[in-house]
Amino acid sequence: MLTIRRTVLKISLAVVAIAASGLIAGAEAKDRNPCAKNPCMAKNPCAMSPMPIRKNMITDSARLMEMADKLWSDTMLGTSGNACATCHPNGAGLKKEPFPKHIKMAGDIVTMDQMINFCMVNPMKGKPLAWNSQEMTALGAYITANSKESAMPMMNPCAPKNLRGM
Numbered sequence: 086m087l088t089i090r091r092t093v094l095k096i097s098l099a100v101v102a103i104a105a106s107g108l109i110a111g112a113e114a115k116d117r118n119p120c121a122k123n124p125c126m127a128k129n130p131c132a133m134s135p136m137p138i139r140k141n142m143i144t145d146s147a148r149l150m151e152m153a154d155k156l157w158s159d160t161m162l163g164t165s166g167n168a169c170a171t172c173h174p175n176g177a178g179l180k181k182e183p184f185p186k187h188i189k190m191a192g193d194i195v196t197m198d199q200m201i202n203f204c205m206v207n208p209m210k211g212k213p214l215a216w217n218s219q220e221m222t223a224l225g226a227y228i229t230a231n232s233k234e235s236a237m238p239m240m241n242p243c244a245p246k247n248l249r250g251m
């Protein structure tokens with residue numbers, strides 16, 4: 086009789102424990118998901134106005150492409166006297182295969198922004214562009230707009246035939 090009572094007690098304790106842990110787990114999951122709360126509540130982080138990427142936003146894509154074309158031919162972007170267009174005239178060498186990808190010259194798998202900055206600091210001998218700069222966005226826009234399935238051959242400003250005219 087006593088053992089039966091003990092067993093019943095043990096089982097009911099176990100049931101209570103399982104139910105309680107379920108409640109706790111449910112509450113924790115809710116805490117972890119910041120959007121599970123009522124979106125109309127003032128403190129909901131998902132309802133807050135987002136922090137902008139930059140103060141000087143770009144909203145006009147035609148103006149962005151104008152800026153992109155100018156920057157591509159800008160020999161003052163770095164200090165080597167080269168522009169992106171010196172080696173990549175009309176987007177030569179820009180391939181459609183999406184980033185991140187392996188770039189032989191970089192010896193690494195890079196995102197588009199990382200490749201832009203690789204060329205900024207190496208062939209251009211300039212400073213890396215800020216991740217949130219308009220210039221980074223404009224060069225990215227140029228690359229996306231001008232990359233080709235089978236890229237045009239690039240210009241090598243260091244090759245003797247190209248140096249002749251310099």
Ligand code: HEC
Pocket residue numbers: 162167168169170171172173178179180181188189190191197200201204205208209224228232239241242
């Ligand atoms: C002196 C020549 C030179 C200049 C100037 C130059 N690049 Fe490059 N760039 C290269 C070479 C060489 C490669 C090819 C690397 C490889 O595939 O190994 C390359 C590759 C790239 C790629 C990857 C293309 C692809 O899809 O595989 C991007 C993007 C790029 N350059 C952007 C730029 C930008 C932006 C500038 C100007 C800020 C610039 N480059 C200036 C030589 C240059």
